[in-house]
Amino acid sequence: MSSNPDTAVEVREVTHTYGSGSAAVTALGPVDLRVPPGAFLVIVGASGCGKTTLLRLIAGFEKPTAGTVSAAGRPPVPGRNAGLVFQQPRLLPWKTVGGNVGLALRYAGVPRPERSRRVSALLDRVGLPHMAHRRTWQLSGGQQQRVAIARALAVDNPLLLLDEPFAALDALTRERLQEDLRQVSAESGRTCVFVTHSVDEAVFLGSRVIVLTHRPGRVALDLDVDLPRTGVEPDELRGSPEYAALRATIGHAVRAAASPENERAPS
Template identity: 75%
Template sequence: MSSPPEIGTAAAVQVQEVEHVYGTGADAVTALGPISLDVPRGSFLVIVGASGCGKSTLLRLIAGFEQPTSGAVRTAGERPLPGAGAGVVFQQPRLLPWKSVGGNVELALRYAGVPREERARRVPELLERVGLHNVAHRRIWQLSGGQQQRVAIARALAGDDPLLLLDEPFAALDALTRERLQEDLRLVSERTGRTSVFVTHSVEEAVFLGSRVVVLTKRPGRIALDLDIPLPRTGLEPDELRALPEYGALRAVLSHAVRDAAG
């Protein structure tokens, strides 16, 4: 493994000259890179591309779950450590079924070092933030799939980490629930000002959520397109946003780029 290059601390996430290889020798597969990008604080970056292009690999590197084969990844100027500095939401909620809804969120607050008396106050606040009211006492199996994913997002927000990482969190949901959660996540992101990195296959989802979208090529994943999404979001209802001519134009550009990048 080569020595990581020197990088600064201005961005929330910095990825510089990163490559990631699975396996060794004849079995080695280069999944990602070389790739470099900076994610400014408070932005919402969406990573989109075909299956197997390295989107989830990149997210795991940013989360600290894996280390790059070469190059450097930094969050807030530091090497990322699993469970530190970032809330992570997966495709499946991964909630603890033996705990109540509130118990799942309370546990995340406890791990974040929040005092017991403050945890009791913050659990309902976090559930309210993701659109869940008066469900803290309920069991996980009593919730729909969309509600469970809302709990997972609330849990990820519990630690007040400056970075939120989401790996296709809505992929397994029906279209209506998916749209509702997209709307909720966009509002939560605006209100908290957190930096978000979101992985998806969906161009529609990328345009709706992102302030910036990066399209990856087929394996090994490299940046095929890095596009700002300068849409006027404040004061617009979701249907109004999707009806804008510039929304349709950006969606068309991204759709074309994803098809080309998939080869």
């Protein structure tokens, strides 16, 4: 597979099936997708539409049944081509906050004298200054997810994959972390692929949103989100007519795509 510097992620004619024979279930596809560097792509759709399957294929945790997936022009390797943030923080409880972030730096080959400075800078970036010595169980759920994001950013790669990282949080904490992630992604310039059920979250975070159909998941809508990503207050953005119009368009597409009538036999 040839490298394309203008493509951070490429999904080409991909289908993915679980099981075999009469028990086989096609979860995804066919899907074609190209994501340019620096984009914030949000994948939205109803439960069971293949959102997480697509993310796992991009991460390299699974291989497609048919078609090809590449990250920066190469087959993805789990833990190497992308930082990962899951629904649960998955922090190591026997390590401090700084220890969790520092472990990622260690595996990335960052020299020990440099790690402390990098840990402090990463925790500052996600809004947790002076928290390196705290225990993870002393943190709120929102703070734990901030640590998980810092850990994902610790590895110097251009891709960040997030699988509904804020789904278990209360509404206020979720909004605050959305705002933080939006700012972090703008500052870092990393390509992000984010999975969610929430139409509002998709509009707020994404520079581009795709909606997947009912199983097998196919792209029902692929929409660029033309909203300012810097220089505007979150409440002002959420209250704008443009935001409301995008939310209505994407919401309608999600409801239409969720219908079982969209389920088709795999090609």
